[in-house]
Amino acid sequence: MKPNVYITRKLPESIVKKIEEVCHVRMWEEKDQPVPREVLLREAEQADGLFCLLTEEIDQEVLNAAKKLKIIANMAVGYNNIDIEEATKKGIIVTNTPDVLTETTADLTFALLMATARRILESNTYLKEGKWKTWSLMQLTGQDIYGAKLGIIGMGRIGKALIERAKGFNMDVSYYNRSRKLDVEKEFDITFLDKESLLKESDFVCILVPYSPEVHHFIGEKELRLMKDSAILINTARGGIVDEEALFHALKNKEIWGAGLDVFEEEPVSLENQLLSLPNVTALPHIGSASKATRLEMANLAADNLIQVLAGEKAITPVNG
Structure with missing residues (x-):
């Protein structure tokens, strides 16, 4: 049975297809709007993997709701939007996207x-x-x-x-x-x-x-x-x-x-x-990594982290072990 993945922002089709080859994917479809908090909490309940951006606050409330979660793939270098300590306590791997940007x-x-x-x-x-x-x-x-x-x-x-x-x-x-x-x-x-x-x-x-x-x-x-x-x-x-x-x-x-x-x-x-x-x-509106090629590389790396961890393999760029 394919693991469940929730993607918190609309991604390029090529990235979504890559994840869909091995996972059942649900995704917030609004391109330029962050996922509402209540939707994030609801979707987190059934997710084995979470693909998120720095706009999503993955705090203790979200982590408590996420009963099955194994990985949070953050599409950013920084990860101050995620409660790393709580995720680690729950055995949830957190990854980021260094180097490519x-x-x-x-x-x-x-x-x-x-x-x-x-x-x-x-x-x-x-x-x-x-x-x-x-x-x-x-x-x-x-x-x-x-x-x-x-x-x-x-x-x-x-x-x-x-x-x-x-x-x-x-x-x-x-x-x-x-x-x-x-x-x-x-x-x-x-x-x-x-x-x-x-x-x-x-x-x-x-x-x-x-x-x-x-x-x-x-x-x-x-x-x-x-x-x-x-x-x-x-x-x-x-x-x-x-x-x-x-x-x-x-x-x-x-x-x-x-x-x-x-x-x-x-x-x-x-x-x-x-x-x-x-x-x-x-x-400027937080565009430090905003070139087309770099954003695609970031999305690909986050997707690869997600896929590998859900397949029982080691994360490529883990934050917490």
Whole structure:
């Protein structure tokens, strides 16, 4: 008898067919809307496998409802949407999709850095609204990228990929991480700094650390005050790492120059969020891994994890054993 799988978001047909070859599949059919909570709870009751996105909160309530669940295949690198401790207690394997989105996310991070520094979106709007009447000396001037100091918080795969892009712009790169990466320092000729020194010295600070309760509001009022008034903060990791209230005040009061944000504490971000009212914020709707090829690779890896575990084999990219 085929195991039951529930997919929480409409997937490309090729991915669904792959899973259907070995599983009985039910799927939430609304392409751009997350599955309602009551539907998720109901479907979890009969599921042997769950294919989910980071938009689904797989907490204790869901895990208690899921009497037969063997695997949660999360189509993301991060997994703070899942109660890993509770899943582990119940013997449920959790998997993620690392590696396949490294280069794409690094591309987006550097693109966001450039767009914020050179006021690309602001300039686009300025032109389209008919405000461009003449050339003037300091009109829409931004910050230089070439030769600037880049500080990276969190030195994993995406951090290393970001260094490669920064080196093409002759940037002076330093990093902060819970533990030093001597091999990375040697390979890329970069410098390890403590958190405070990195914030004080960097022209650009890129946050790439995974989210956990330990890094909630890791960048707050105290940290923002350490940064240069010409500095730019880039966050393509997770919302919640940056205290948005403190960031708003730092930007509004010109304590830092600008911010590029792909992630927010509340997603989708409310249009009432104060940060969206600031001209020195470049805001994106969490598109770090959003290339067609990468998203398909992520979906394929999540599907392969699901299929292997339900066949009694080891997960390819397990989070919890």
